[in-house]
Amino acid sequence: MRVSRLMLVTLRDDPSEADIPSHKLLIRAGYIRRVASGIYAYLPLMWRVLQKVSRVVREEMDGTGALETLLPQLQPAELWQRSGRWAGYTAGEGIMFHLEDRQGREMGLGPTHEEVITYLAADLLRSYRQLPVNLYQIQSKFRDEIRPRFGLMRGREFIMKDAYSFHANEESLRQTYASMDSAYRRIFARCGLRAVAVEADSGAIGGSASQEFMVTAEAGEDLILASSDWSYAANQERAVSLAAEPIALPGGPRARGQGEPFATPGQSTIDDLCAGHGIEPCQTVKVLVLLACFEDESAQPLLVSLRGDQQLNEVKLTNAVTARCSEEHGALLDISPIDKEAVASEGLLPFPFGFTGPHLDDGLLAGSDHWNKRFLRLADSTAAELSSFVCGANSLDSHLIGAAWGSLCPCPESLDLRAAQPGDRCQHDPSQQLQASRGIEVGHIFQLGRKYSEALEARFTNEAGTEEALWMGCYGIGVSRLAQAAVEQHHDGNGICWPVSIAPFEVIVVAANWAETEQSSLSEQLYRSLQEAGVDVLLDDRSERAGVKFKDADLIGIPWRVVVGRGAADGMVELVERSSCSKRDLPATELLEALLPSLAIQRMGLSV
RNA sequence: CGGGGCGUGGCGCAGCUUGGUAGCGCGGGUGCUUUGGGAGCACUAGGUCGCAGGUUCGAAUCCUGUCGCCCCGACCA
Numbered sequence: 271m272r273v274s275r276l277m278l279v280t281l282r283d284d285p286s287e288a289d290i291p292s293h294k295l296l297i298r299a300g301y302i303r304r305v306a307s308g309i310y311a312y313l314p315l316m317w318r319v320l321q322k323v324s325r326v327v328r329e330e331m332d333g334t335g336a337l338e339t340l341l342p343q344l345q346p347a348e349l350w351q352r353s354g355r356w357a358g359y360t361a362g363e364g365i366m367f368h369l370e371d372r373q374g375r376e377m378g379l380g381p382t383h384e385e386v387i388t389y390l391a392a393d394l395l396r397s398y399r400q401l402p403v404n405l406y407q408i409q410s411k412f413r414d415e416i417r418p419r420f421g422l423m424r425g426r427e428f429i430m431k432d433a434y435s436f437h438a439n440e441e442s443l444r445q446t447y448a449s450m451d452s453a454y455r456r457i458f459a460r461c462g463l464r465a466v467a468v469e470a471d472s473g474a475i476g477g478s479a480s481q482e483f484m485v486t487a488e489a490g491e492d493l494i495l496a497s498s499d500w501s502y503a504a505n506q507e508r509a510v511s512l513a514a515e516p517i518a519l520p521g522g523p524r525a526r527g528q529g530e531p532f533a534t535p536g537q538s539t540i541d542d543l544c545a546g547h548g549i550e551p552c553q554t555v556k557v558l559v560l561l562a563c564f565e566d567e568s569a570q571p572l573l574v575s576l577r578g579d580q581q582l583n584e585v586k587l588t589n590a591v592t593a594r595c596s597e598e599h600g601a602l603l604d605i606s607p608i609d610k611e612a613v614a615s616e617g618l619l620p621f622p623f624g625f626t627g628p629h630l631d632d633g634l635l636a637g638s639d640h641w642n643k644r645f646l647r648l649a650d651s652t653a654a655e656l657s658s659f660v661c662g663a664n665s666l667d668s669h670l671i672g673a674a675w676g677s678l679c680p681c682p683e684s685l686d687l688r689a690a691q692p693g694d695r696c697q698h699d700p701s702q703q704l705q706a707s708r709g710i711e712v713g714h715i716f717q718l719g720r721k722y723s724e725a726l727e728a729r730f731t732n733e734a735g736t737e738e739a740l741w742m743g744c745y746g747i748g749v750s751r752l753a754q755a756a757v758e759q760h761h762d763g764n765g766i767c768w769p770v771s772i773a774p775f776e777v778i779v780v781a782a783n784w785a786e787t788e789q790s791s792l793s794e795q796l797y798r799s800l801q802e803a804g805v806d807v808l809l810d811d812r813s814e815r816a817g818v819k820f821k822d823a824d825l826i827g828i829p830w831r832v833v834v835g836r837g838a839a840d841g842m843v844e845l846v847e848r849s850s851c852s853k854r855d856l857p858a859t860e861l862l863e864a865l866l867p868s869l870a871i872q873r874m875g876l877s878v
Numbered sequence: 879c880g881g882g883g884c885g886u887g888g889c890g891c892a893g894c895u896u897g898g899u900a901g902c903g904c905g906g907g908u909g910c911u912u913u914g915g916g917a918g919c920a921c922u923a924g925g926u927c928g929c930a931g932g933u934u935c936g937a938a939u940c941c942u943g944u945c946g947c948c949c950c951g952a953c954c955a
Binding site for chain 1 (some may be wrong): 879884888889890891903904905912913914915916917946947948949950951952953954955
């Protein structure tokens with residue numbers, strides 16, 4: 271390809287719409303253009319990058335025996351209703367674009383394809399003899415993100431590779447999951463990305479085990495907590511850790527564990543309370559009053575007890591509430607704090623906000639119009655383990671000191687609800703501390719189990735001749751996000767430094783002065799011989815000044831530059847490597863033998 | 879949705895406080911000179927200042943509404 275024919279439009283200034291380096295560079299270098307919020311056009315250079323990434327993905331997926339397919343993006347609501355996800359994905363903060371067709375039938379634009387693929391599996395998979403199978407596709411996904419961001423990082427339309435596997439038993443699922451894990455590591459390495467695998471929450475997709483692949487980068491949206499040797503790494507929403515040991519409350523339980531009231535006028539926060547009375551936050555139990563809203567329009571008040579120095583992990587809480595209530599009430603749509611206004615509009619007497627204790631009585635809910643009349647009571651284990659503590663007295667301007675579970679009130683169900691923090695001791699090795707780093711999630715693999723196959727009645731006949739639900743896994747890679755993540759990891763002050771394996775072109779031949787016949791004809795000759803050698807080569811045949819061409823070549827990030835300049839008369843050219851800036855002069859006749867071996871190695875990406 | 883910010887030639891911005899009919903840099907076109915790190919000079923085209931109302935003799939500027947975009951939180955490949 272010739273640069274003069276490439277519709278290359280580069281920008282000198284950073285675009286105002288972008289903040290992070292990769293987003294700025296992709297726009298400046300003429301790779302993408304925004305069409306609407308979170309919706310981008312992939313210009314010819316970008317499309318070549320995406321095709322190269324896709325090729326790596328295909329090769330590795332095909333290598334595991336997976337089958338490429340293409341599923342509809344327009345999907346009937348019915349399938350989503352059967353899996354129980356329609357309401358969660360369309361109501362409230364749901365992310366599915368949805369519409370009605372001319373007959374009034376509801377449809378959704380696919381944000382993911384578990385429903386469709388399971389529907390097909392139900393139709394096609396009948397016997398254990400057909401299993402396991404793993405189907406994948408590379409196509410655009412649609413998600414009405416609450417906040418699109420950072421160009422291709424979080425778009426509302428983006429390219430994803432999604433795969434779904436079906437198995438006769440859990441062991442087979444684990445094997446495919448493991449082979450996807452290693453395929454993913456090869457894919458990211460081949461694309462030149464430094465990526466790490468971290469434990470993850472399964473989120474709305476559901477299922478049991480799940481692992482995310484993170485490209486480490488400052489601009490990453492996710493917080494990773496990892497031990498210093500990286501033997502443990504997890505997304506913060508999933509991470510577990512050991513909380514600091516509590517300091518025992520002097521005096522232990524008082525008033526037979528009921529706690530002694532003391533006046534705490536206006537001290538409605540942990541900080542105020544502790545500062546006013548010489549108490550440590552870890553000696554207190556704070557009680558969060560929340561409301562969970564469900565698909566069936568029911569609402570469940572929650573009373574969550576946490577040790578005062580700990581923070582709630584909302585993902586863990588959401589999972590806990592879902593596990594306890596979704597069977598009866600459908601999808602959990604939202605959890606939010608209950609405030610004064612909500613209490614009043616529900617026709618209830620005021621709650622003692624700021625002075626709430628875990629013994630708050632269900633009687634407060636008796637007059638409720640819509641809410642469940644009993645609190646769902648949960649406690650983080652750090653709170654449950656306190657032998658005596660300070661907590662709200664459930665009346666204004668008063669707390670209790672020396673309260674104990676059992677005497678004050680029964681200890682609520684105890685589970686892990688706290689957010690792990692950087693600096694916490696690791697569970698697997700208390701001598702190590704968790705450290706924070708940021709990451710861009712480029713892949714996610716799940717063991718789904720039988721959630722979808724049961725909902726959509728995807729069954730097969732096993733060896734014993736009886737029917738059972740298929741075991742499923744699903745495996746995603748954000749292809750367009752991966753491409754931008756590569757820029758985030760590979761750029762410098764002059765522009766992008768693409769890894770050879772996913773660069774739109776591998777080599778650019780730059781004639782310093784196209785008007786000089788010696789330079790232009792030697793350039794043409796090298797261009798042809800590189801093409802014949804199977805190299806993806808770009809020829810800058812523009813009659814721009816050399817400086818402009820060098821700047822553009824650096825900006826768009828072609829890994830190798832061959833400069834045909836003053837030495838052309840003597841048959842000499844200059845070979846420049848973009849990433850290292852290393853330069854060497856050599857006879858044009860030796861270019862191929864100098865370049866091809868390096869290219870052959872670089873095309874394979876990082877060594878795994 | 880809550881909080882913050884921004885919409886002015888293709889791109890990046892100034893002008894707005896204190897209303898008087900739009901300017902700078904880059905980019906585009908033509909010509910001459912230049913030619914290895916975003917050239918110089920000259921000429922030139924291109925904007926009803928997001929949109930709709932209102933105030934005013936007069937609005938890019940003041941007021942109201944509305945739309946769009948970006949940033950911080952929940953969502954996720």
